[in-house]
Amino acid sequence: MLKLRNTFTGDKEKFIPMIDGKVSMYVCGMTVYDYCHIGHARVLVVFDVLSKYLRYIYGDENVVYVRNITDIDDKIIARALHNNEALDDLTGRYIAAMHEDTERLGVQDPDMEPRATHHMPQIIAMIATLIEKEVAYQAQNGDVYFRISAATAYGRLARKNIDDLRAGIRVEVDDVKENPLDFVLWKHTKLGEPSWNSPWGKGRPGWHIECSAMSMHCLGDQFDIHGGGLDLKFPHHENEIAQSEGCSGHKYVNYWVHNGFVRIDSEKMSKSLGNYVFIRDVLQEYKPEVVRYFIISSHYQSPLNYSEANLENAKSSLFSFYRALVGFELPDSIQIENDNKYSRAFFEALDDDLNTPVALSVLFEMLREVNKIRHIKGSAPEVLAMAAQLKAHAGLLGLLKDDPVEFLQSAIRPGSISSEEVNGMIERRALAKREKNWEESDHIRDCLAAQGVVLEDSHEGQHWRRA
């Protein structure tokens, strides 16, 4: 039985869907004014793994996974202005780039990908309801604010109390808010900014209300899982709760799931610190599955330290899995057999709050078993079956999807020696080996090594891979 750490209560809880056998999940996606960085990759991959596992448990058709796109906000407007570019062009470009990144990372598309600008009627209707219920008000400057004093249990998710928050806040001179903690739902338009018509005049929505409106529109006013990065916990998710529950009058989300940060040099990686690494930059150096392996090699809530050493570690681990699968003819889709000790341990790990590091350790045990029996029995059916199960289980984590030879031999750096050249040299070496010309054979091996190609001799001949 799957258990998840619910950050609302802080406890590891049994996951019981609201509607028996059906799961609804919403994850805060990207604000599209730049390329996705490794921190984004972590959210994408973590919730991809969770959704894959939920689909495995409940069936593909019984899981609805929604990941939104924020395509209207201050930073987007600022960037468009800076680029002298139309807003739609800018967001369109970065949405396309994001889709490139997710596809390369093997992240399955969510069932729905709502965009804020496509949900203005829902956003406006929600604000209208909040005003009607007097949990929101329009201030003198035309902005509409959420009335914190009307919220029940504000600060519960982030475990903050309103007095502390208020003490720390700096009140601006011209503040029109009733309470400095009140946050904006609708901003009246400023010259040159994109705007939509509303009962409160032309303007645009605040960030928090977008997610409330889109999630409730897609999944209903209460749903199972809401995910996102830890940095969204406060104030974004806190505010979502306040708005959504203020609107519906009942509970909004049953399980809050937050993933930890990616760190770089022991510091949080973020746009505001400027120390981020784009996904597309990492993919110049490492294959997508290596990045994925790196991400899931630690628990989703722990901090994840981005470093070359850790990527290299992930790379060598993943390579050893692929090496073991070379030479086996395995179908792409394999039924998972879950009645053996490996599988039980694997699923026990995933059930335990998605403990992917332990799940990976089970895959290593399967790997060792494959190598061991392969050595004795070659390609006997039971060896193939074991290899197939390894591939199938890894597939649930989004790993071992590639063809092994392709994975091991394809070059990612431009200017690398071509596979044809390598094969030519290997042929010459085979000849030298036959003639027991070890000097020549070793020379060729050294030459290839200098080009980043590793040769391995086996009973069936020479195998090669790129280091």
Added chain:
RNA sequence: GGCUGGGUAACAAAGUGGUUAUGUAAUGGAUUGCAAAUCCAUUGACCUCGGUUCGAUUCCGAGCCCAGCCUCCA
């Protein structure tokens, strides 16, 4: 200042009141023309100080250190 997490062997990373996590690296063996890969084996650990306990890395308390949130951020 308030609030969250965390400190595990060379590195990465789980977990546990007493029994091998796991991977990389290292060492020895099998294998190989030599290597590599693979298999077998081995070394190496739980921040500090108290407390609870027959026994604590694991529970409790204090301290030190690290990261994060309290303002936009995945």
